[in-house]
Amino acid sequence: MKYLSTRGQTDSVSFSEAVALGLAPDGGLFLPEHLPDVSPRLRAWQNLSYAELCTEFLKVFATDIPEDVLGRLVRRSYAAFTHPEIAPLRQLDERTYVLELFHGPTLAFKDFALQLLGNLYGWQCERTGQGINVLGATSGDTGAAAIHGLLGKPRTAIFILYPDGRVSPLQERQMACTGAANVHALAIDGSFDDAQRVLKEVFGDRAFAAQHHLSAVNSINLARVLAQCVYYLYAWLRLPEAQRANVEFVVPTGNFGNVLAGWMLGRMGVAIRGFKVATNRNDILHRFFTTGEYRVGDVHPSLAPSMDIQVASNFERFLYYVVGEDAARVRQIMAQLKVDGGYRLANLDRDTFSSSCATDADIVRLIREVHQRYDYVIDPHTACAFQSLNPERTSIVLSTAHPAKFPDVLRSAIGLGPVHPSLEALKSRPVVKQRIAADTAAVEAYITQHGTPV
Numbered sequence: 001m002k003y004l005s006t007r008g009q010t011d012s013v014s015f016s017e018a019v020a021l022g023l024a025p026d027g028g029l030f031l032p033e034h035l036p037d038v039s040p041r042l043r044a045w046q047n048l049s050y051a052e053l054c055t056e057f058l059k060v061f062a063t064d065i066p067e068d069v070l071g072r073l074v075r076r077s078y079a080a081f082t083h084p085e086i087a088p089l090r091q092l093d094e095r096t097y098v099l100e101l102f103h104g105p106t107l108a109f110k111d112f113a114l115q116l117l118g119n120l121y122g123w124q125c126e127r128t129g130q131g132i133n134v135l136g137a138t139s140g141d142t143g144a145a146a147i148h149g150l151l152g153k154p155r156t157a158i159f160i161l162y163p164d165g166r167v168s169p170l171q172e173r174q175m176a177c178t179g180a181a182n183v184h185a186l187a188i189d190g191s192f193d194d195a196q197r198v199l200k201e202v203f204g205d206r207a208f209a210a211q212h213h214l215s216a217v218n219s220i221n222l223a224r225v226l227a228q229c230v231y232y233l234y235a236w237l238r239l240p241e242a243q244r245a246n247v248e249f250v251v252p253t254g255n256f257g258n259v260l261a262g263w264m265l266g267r268m269g270v271a272i273r274g275f276k277v278a279t280n281r282n283d284i285l286h287r288f289f290t291t292g293e294y295r296v297g298d299v300h301p302s303l304a305p306s307m308d309i310q311v312a313s314n315f316e317r318f319l320y321y322v323v324g325e326d327a328a329r330v331r332q333i334m335a336q337l338k339v340d341g342g343y344r345l346a347n348l349d350r351d352t353f354s355s356s357c358a359t360d361a362d363i364v365r366l367i368r369e370v371h372q373r374y375d376y377v378i379d380p381h382t383a384c385a386f387q388s389l390n391p392e393r394t395s396i397v398l399s400t401a402h403p404a405k406f407p408d409v410l411r412s413a414i415g416l417g418p419v420h421p422s423l424e425a426l427k428s429r430p431v432v433k434q435r436i437a438a439d440t441a442a443v444e445a446y447i448t449q450h451g452t453p454v
């Protein structure tokens with residue numbers, strides 16, 4: 001299988017090349033040349049374990065990785081999850097299920113993709129003998145999940161920039177208490193925007209980036225999207241057969257990466273009735289799915305901070321399919337977005353997609369209601385998904401984070417702060433972070449001194 005860019009100006013590449021590159025050289029995102037039809041295989045996949053299913057699914061795409069290697073990388077990726085089912089599907093009532101995606105090392109769904117990506121990077125270093133230095137900026141979850149994906153891997157180092165004092169104490173501990181020598185938590189003296197500016201400047205220094213074999217942590221890597229398809233498939237196979245064709249996945253959404261994976265699986269022949277895009281008060285995607293107009297606004301902080309996003313970077317992949325796989329049209333729309341800050345799409349699939357938006361007050365209310373009705377505790381991101389479930393459908397709500405990550409919101413909503421043993425263990429470990437100026441030269445000097453040899 002080969003991969004092409006949504007902007008159509010990059011030669012097609014192999015799976016491993018697409019993973020190593022991240023962003024396509026023409027500025028677009030990688031997608032499979034053709035989406036395969038997996039429907040003939042569904043019966044055979046029915047009773048596989050999570051890791052087995054993941055291997056079988058990825059085999060279709062990662063055709064340049066030997067099957068035994070792929071199986072090993074997948075098993076290793078999900079061995080760090082604490083639930084035997086990896087992604088357990090929990091039934092709350094006749095029509096409502098929750099897919100728990102928070103049993104990985106950092107207790108958020110990003111572990112599904114970033115554990116796998118870390119192992120793919122590790123294998124690449126092993127195979128080529130070349131080291132890799134990974135660099136990212138985070139306001140929370142992604143940095144922690146990326147760190148745990150690369151923790152202790154030979155020939156790799158990871159540097160995560162974050163605004164000092166402006167990520168939650170638990171999130172900081174997930175990044176700065178690993179004890180691993182190849183992990184560098186860089187606490188920037190400045191805001192998240194400063195961290196992002198420095199990140200951009202370091203990557204913009206082409207000579208430096210090439211010399212240190214720098215790779216970016218971001219939400220657009222092809223491997224992330226494909227890894228995320230698997231839990232939709234796993235959940236769909238766990239449903240009673242009579243409910244499958246009427247199922248709607250309800251997805252707390254920021255960058256559109258998570259919901260995109262489910263929708264692509266639907267295009268591969270898995271009968272899914274619909275998707276609900278659930279946003280917090282940053283409702284650009286809710287507005288898009290109700291009006292057809294995509295218009296970037298300001299980002300407002302919310303109780304579900306990992307969804308505080310205005311530019312949904314994975315949306316370009318969706319757009320590519322919506323405009324009939326016409327890369328020239330994608331280029332035109334992306335150019336227009338840059339100039340006008342928005343665009344309008346005519347032929348939107350309103351039958352497949354619905355959407356909702358939850359304010360902070362809604363989030364608190366929904367956490368309380370779900371707790372009262374089902375004696376089940378959800379985190380603020382998952383709460384957004386419980387906003388107006390469709391009573392006509394079987395709903396599978398994707399639970400993207402463990403509630404123990406947000407003790408303060410939970411305490412104000414239901415009067416108790418859930419705990420998790422892995423977070424408790426972090427509290428007794430020393431924080432090892434490097435305070436650093438929001439300055440490109442300072443960050444480059446740090447990487448030069450602490451990077452892995454390439």
Ligand SMILES: *Cc1c(COP(=O)(O)O)cnc(C)c1O
Binds near residue numbers: 110
């Ligand atoms: C990243 C994140 C989201 C949003 O996922 P996207 O793929 O960006 O739409 C939702 N919930 C949690 C807990 C997250 O960490």
